[in-house]
Amino acid sequence: MGGPFARSPREHSDEPLPGFKLAYPMLAADGASCGFSGVTLGRAHVYRAVDDAICAHGSRHACPSRWCDCGFYCFHEMGSARDLACEPDHRSAVLLEVAASGRYRRYERGLRYARQRVKTVRIGRCECGRPADLLADSGAGSVGWRRLLPVCRNCAADRPVLGPERFAELAGGVEVVLEGRPTGLADDEEQAPVAASPEVPAEDPGTVAVLSAEVAVLHARLDETLSRLEEVQARLDELTRRDRP
Template identity: 55%
Template sequence: MPRFRAPKERSAEPLPGFKLAHPMISVDGTSGGFSGVSLGRTRAYRVIADAECAQGASHRSPARWCDCGFYCLHAIADARALTCDPDYRYAVLLEIVASGRYIRYERGLRYERQRVTKVRVGRCGCGQQAQLLADMGEGLVGWRRLLPVCTSCAGRRRIVSFEAFSRLLAGTPVVADEPGIVPDAELADTDEATLVPLLTAEVALLQARLDAVQRELARLTEPRKN
């Protein structure tokens, strides 16, 4: 009997997607890249890369009988949701375009080739928005892993600014990504707008209490009539 083979899908246009990865810097400090957070964590790849089989096989990726290939999600909300998982906590969010052969799954794609178009950096381990990338001192052969940190937690580690990392990625934008968090400037404006009427009410209350104390003091100190 002839074997049934599912058709290989291919798009005429690159397909956008979102994924998580660990930022990496080459040992000589001249190049930036990424490593996967699950199957691809043993290899580093650059801004433009072709998928290779994670098992070391020589077949072309992605293969239907193997789990190799790059993976991405269709929705940025799904990618952000993964960052709450401890295994993905220190990863950055990549915006990519996928091309070549691909295989659809429920929420995304497994595909052959990708180009990273933007890097979104989330929170530091302390919970604040990360502002720098710090050298963790470990990684893969030829590559060191970078950790998103705020300025307070950077300490004395070697640091790479977002702008410098962008240059190492051939100009790919590297930006802060913290939806749902009100910026400090907005918080300051909100606090000031709320604080003025609150202080006014407190002063009025204190004045009323002072008036009551003065009346009671006058009653107690006024001369008694015989």
């Protein structure tokens, strides 16, 4: 049936669709497994590397519903996820490369979908700006889960940390990539080139000769002045001796 109330066709994919998103890395309270939580909707829900979406509002309908904002979300392009990571609230998130499948709905910049498999976890920078190579306890989390924070070894200090290899193992064998510094920032070893100072023109030989002559004249005048001062001092000493009884 046509018309304005015609039901839109249901979109379903048996083949995985690629996508990119941000997430917070999470560690179970017993330390036996790792997962992820969203950075916006569904932040309180922790999902596994392979998982099915549930409604964050507690409804039991199938995800994603056209009447609800539930489901997993991802961008079509990695650049969109990187742009979102520039916001202060999301600087401590990691970037996920995912494969979306099952029911899905399209939106302008990505997908909202039912089933997800995390393929790659990309860890960026520490809050200090250095490349992060560890995941530390951030002090935040949800019931049964601790949120992890990408840190460098300097900032990790004495906090409990998890290496990328161990995180990959506890998350179910996902690939973990340490991305280091983003394009545009110089590494510690490769500093940005320093602007060269303007060259000082070589002195003209004639100018050097004139300056040398002037210096010689000044030295001669200084010697003459010192000689006169010595004469004055000697005269004062002589007058002082005459005045003594």
